[in-house]
Amino acid sequence: MKTINDIEIKNKRVVLRLDFNVPVENGVIKDNSKIVKSLKTINYLLENNCKVIILSHFGRIKSEEDKHKNSLKVVGKELANLLKRDVKFLDNCYGDKVKNIVDESSLGEVILLENTRFMDVPTKKESGNDLELAKYWASLGDVYINDAFGSMHRAHASTAGIAKFLPHTIGFLVMDELEHLNILISGTPHPFTVFMGGAKVDDKLPIIKSLIDRCDYLLLGGGIANSFLKAKGADVGNSLATSDENVLNELRELMDKNKGKIVLPVDFTIDDGVIYDLGNRSIDLYKKYIDNEDLQEFDQHFLLALIAPRKLYVASAEDDLWADPKSEFLSCVAVNPIYKLYNKEGIVYDDYPQVNQKLHKGNIGYHMRSGSHSLIRYDWNSFIEYINKKIEQEDIKWKKKI
Numbered sequence: 422m423k424t425i426n427d428i429e430i431k432n433k434r435v436v437l438r439l440d441f442n443v444p445v446e447n448g449v450i451k452d453n454s455k456i457v458k459s460l461k462t463i464n465y466l467l468e469n470n471c472k473v474i475i476l477s478h479f480g481r482i483k484s485e486e487d488k489h490k491n492s493l494k495v496v497g498k499e500l501a502n503l504l505k506r507d508v509k510f511l512d513n514c515y516g517d518k519v520k521n522i523v524d525e526s527s528l529g530e531v532i533l534l535e536n537t538r539f540m541d542v543p544t545k546k547e548s549g550n551d552l553e554l555a556k557y558w559a560s561l562g563d564v565y566i567n568d569a570f571g572s573m574h575r576a577h578a579s580t581a582g583i584a585k586f587l588p589h590t591i592g593f594l595v596m597d598e599l600e601h602l603n604i605l606i607s608g609t610p611h612p613f614t615v616f617m618g619g620a621k622v623d624d625k626l627p628i629i630k631s632l633i634d635r636c637d638y639l640l641l642g643g644g645i646a647n648s649f650l651k652a653k654g655a656d657v658g659n660s661l662a663t664s665d666e667n668v669l670n671e672l673r674e675l676m677d678k679n680k681g682k683i684v685l686p687v688d689f690t691i692d693d694g695v696i697y698d699l700g701n702r703s704i705d706l707y708k709k710y711i712d713n714e715d716l717q718e719f720d721q722h723f724l725l726a727l728i729a730p731r732k733l734y735v736a737s738a739e740d741d742l743w744a745d746p747k748s749e750f751l752s753c754v755a756v757n758p759i760y761k762l763y764n765k766e767g768i769v770y771d772d773y774p775q776v777n778q779k780l781h782k783g784n785i786g787y788h789m790r791s792g793s794h795s796l797i798r799y800d801w802n803s804f805i806e807y808i809n810k811k812i813e814q815e816d817i818k819w820k821k822k823i
Contacts, residue, residue: 422599423590425462425566432528434472436562436587437462438579440569441477441496450499451795455571460503462568462592467529474523474561475533476514476579478547478572482538497533508533515540515557523561537579547578555582568592574624611637618643622663626671633679640684647696648672649685659694722752729756730763730784734807736800737789739776746789750774753785760784781807 439459444451466473480491497510509526513519514534526532540547546554555578559565565587567573573580573595583589591599615636619625622645633639641649644661651662652672663669676683688700699707710717725733735753737746750773757767760783769782777799780787786807790799 424596425465425590425592428564428588428590430466430471430564431469432471433469433564434474434528434562435466436474436476436558436565436583437466437592438565438567438569438572438583439475439477440571441475441493441500442479442571443496445495448495450495451797453499453503453801454796456496456499456503458594459568459592462566462594463504463531465593466566467531470528472523472526472528472562473531475531476537476558477533477569478538478577478579479536480538482536482541485542488536488539488542491536491538493533493536500531500533504531506531511535513539515554520557520561537577540578548575550576550578550582552578552582552585554578556586559583559586562587565589566592568594570595570598574627609635614638614640616640616642617645620644620661622648622672623665623668626668629675633675633682636682638682638684639679642686646685649676649683650689652676653685656691657689657696658691660691660696720752721748722755725752725756725785726759729759729767730765732784732786732808732811734786734804736796736803737787738792738794739789740792741794744794747773750787750789753787756785779803779806781810
């Protein structure tokens with residue numbers, strides 16, 4: 422398979438398909454990891470003086486009203502912040518105006534077109550793989566690169582269709598994902614357990630079928646688990662699950678053929694029509710560990726200890742009660758003796774930290790910010806601040822040695 426390293430891209434117009442379908446709440450991106458992962462490919466193209474024309478979907482578009490709440494404009498602003506350069510955002514993804522702006526833009530510019538799924542209203546041209554639409558997008562560039570790992574399995578105009586009209590390859594993000602998948606599929610020793618979550622079982626079904634023959638256990642969660650539970654006859658209410666009877670039949674067949682191999686949640690509780698918590702059976706299983714932590718064969722500080730003597734950072738949030746911020750902090754403290762075995766400092770602290778206090782002195786960094794479960798800009802800035810501080814300290818050590 423050809424990759425971005427195998428084709429001539431210097432001074433080219435590159436149509437780059439990315440997956441910028443990030444969670445947004447009240448106009449704020451809650452998790453920008455998909456954008457961050459795309460930077461390697463974008464920066465490589467810019468280093469080669471390419472004009473970068475980015476296509477991405479965002480949310481589901483079934484009506485004109487959906488367009489107003491599913492614009493990529495907020496993503497364009499975040500991308501510009503991360504790249505530390507201007508990103509030209511176009512409020513459409515099709516038409517003469519778009520083509521004129523793209524054609525008139527210079528090499529070395531980044532242009533983000535509006536949500537490709539806007540072309541699914543009134544007729545499904547994007548998701549229907551309309552070849553005229555694909556040909557139009559292809560006309561914007563010289564080369565097509567697909568770096569949208571989470572979307573490349575879909576036969577859409579911006580993924581499959583466009584590749585019919587341009588020389589095409591994959592970017593660094595997809596290369597990395599394929600490398601990890603190859604290790605899983607071909608080189609994993611047994612016992613081999615796969616954990617899989619996600620929203621849509623319909624999309625993941627081919628992967629599930631492929632992995633089920635290779636793994637010893639398949640542990641499922643999220644919307645995928647809901648669909649399997651529904652196929653078993655459980656009432657999942659209005660929780661995310663497939664409604665396709667053909668898919669449900671396939672899930673039943675998979676469970677019949679792989680008894681004991683597919684592991685689903687023990688139980689659940691429904692409130693307001695959706696699954697929101699554990700059920701009574703799960704609670705009973707956990708009860709024996711209350712005030713009897715020593716009975717547990719494994720605890721979270723064991724995982725942290727495996728990282729010693731390397732740098733480690735743990736971030737908590739004051740209102741993230743499910744994660745239990747106090748226990749997260751105490752887990753860091755519990756690992757200190759392991760760091761001492763390597764003559765290293767673990768977490769350095771005087772007392773239980775205050776909200777928004779950063780503990781950055783030792784080889785274990787920690788903060789507990791205000792707010793709930795998420796990764797926000799405060800967290801990322803704290804990580805970067807810690808890393809920069811440690812790099813500076815290491816530089817000083819090396820200079821002293823020299």
